[in-house]
Amino acid sequence: MSGRSMLAILILALAVVLLANSAYYVDQREKALVFKFGEIISSDEKPGLHWKTPFINNVEFFDARIQTMDANPELYLTNEKKNLMVDSFVKWRISNVAKYKVTVSGNAAQARRRLAQRVNDSLRREFGRRSVRQVISGDRAEIMDVVRKAVNVEAGQIGVEVVDVRLKRVDLVPAVSERVYVRMEAERSRIAKQLRARGAETAEKIQADADRQRTIILANARREAQKVKGQGDADAANIYAEAYNRDPEFYSFYRSINAYKSSFSGGGSMLVVDPSSEFFRYFKQAKPDAKPAQ
Numbered sequence: 001m002s003g004r005s006m007l008a009i010l011i012l013a014l015a016v017v018l019l020a021n022s023a024y025y026v027d028q029r030e031k032a033l034v035f036k037f038g039e040i041i042s043s044d045e046k047p048g049l050h051w052k053t054p055f056i057n058n059v060e061f062f063d064a065r066i067q068t069m070d071a072n073p074e075l076y077l078t079n080e081k082k083n084l085m086v087d088s089f090v091k092w093r094i095s096n097v098a099k100y101k102v103t104v105s106g107n108a109a110q111a112r113r114r115l116a117q118r119v120n121d122s123l124r125r126e127f128g129r130r131s132v133r134q135v136i137s138g139d140r141a142e143i144m145d146v147v148r149k150a151v152n153v154e155a156g157q158i159g160v161e162v163v164d165v166r167l168k169r170v171d172l173v174p175a176v177s178e179r180v181y182v183r184m185e186a187e188r189s190r191i192a193k194q195l196r197a198r199g200a201e202t203a204e205k206i207q208a209d210a211d212r213q214r215t216i217i218l219a220n221a222r223r224e225a226q227k228v229k230g231q232g233d234a235d236a237a238n239i240y241a242e243a244y245n246r247d248p249e250f251y252s253f254y255r256s257i258n259a260y261k262s263s264f265s266g267g268g269s270m271l272v273v274d275p276s277s278e279f280f281r282y283f284k285q286a287k288p289d290a291k292p293a294q
Contacts, residue, residue: 021054031064031097043098062106066093066163069112074120075173076127078135084127085171090119091163092155100159111160118154119165122147132172140167 026032026045034042035058052059073087092115094100104110126143127135135143148165155162244251 022051023049024052024059025049026061029063029065030061031094033060033062033097033101034058035060040098040101043096060101060106062094062097062100063108064094064097066091067108069115071116071119073169074123076124078127078130078132080131082132083173084132084135085169085173086123086127086167087169088119088123088165088167090115090151090165092160093163094159095156095161096159098159099157103158111158114158115151115155115160115162118151119147122150136170140170143167 024032026047028047030047031043032045032050033040034045034052036053036056041057069090069092071088071090073085075083076086077083092111100106100111104114123143126146130139130143144165144167148162151165152162
């Protein structure tokens with residue numbers, strides 16, 4: 001191989017090295033800082049291919065995605081001097097990469113420690129202003145919003161932005177929880193007794209109303225029955241009177257026959273009556289049959 005060929009190969013290799021050290025690529029999920037002898041000269045690098053001076057500039061990349069800081073559960077004191085066990089997490093991301101590099105040396109662990117301290121202080125302050133009932137029932141969303149805004153002001157000093165602060169769990173400590181459960185059970189028992197008493201009262205009203213309606217219905221039925229019975233008795237009396245008026249003698253005879261039948265129907269009956277009384281009227285008028293022909 002000649003000297004010219006060797007020189008060409010060296011020049012080509014040097015060109016490749018220079019080209020490789022002159023270009024860098026910024027991913028959409030990253031932020032980049034460009035340094036010149038350790039001094040930041042550019043921090044606003046858009047995603048894509050960029051150029052730098054070889055051996056003079058160097059580039060450092062940082063994760064620009066939203067990151068999660070899951071804090072350990074902490075005890076917080078309410079304005080009622082009661083402890084609450086709170087488990088929270090924070091969503092954050094780098095907003096100013098140059099400030100992030102200067103303040104925390106671009107160290108995510110150090111940034112999380114500083115954020116955790118600020119979130120802890122803000123939560124402690126907000127819980128100290130509220131009662132247990134307010135924290136558990138109605139003010140959780142407000143607490144998260146207030147803490148996010150307060151932490152964001154201080155987080156901007158280290159070049160990060162707090163996207164969201166969330167309370168995963170807010171629990172009473174076991175001793176307080178037991179007392180709360182006892183009070184809740186007593187309250188529910190009291191409400192259950194009230195409901196049972198109201199139910200019994202309503203049942204008695206329904207029963208009384210049913211009895212009243214039953215009495216009214218029976219009274220109306222008896223009244224209608226008496227009307228029907230009276231009408232029947234009246235019709236029977238009219239029929240008897242009409243029959244009597246058609247043939248008084250036959251009617252009198254018929255009634256006497258029925259009276260005889262009722263009086264003498266039992267064996268061994270004894271009747272003490274005056275022979276001349278009206279009762280034996282048709283007996284006196286009876287005539288024996290004529291003797292049959294010989």
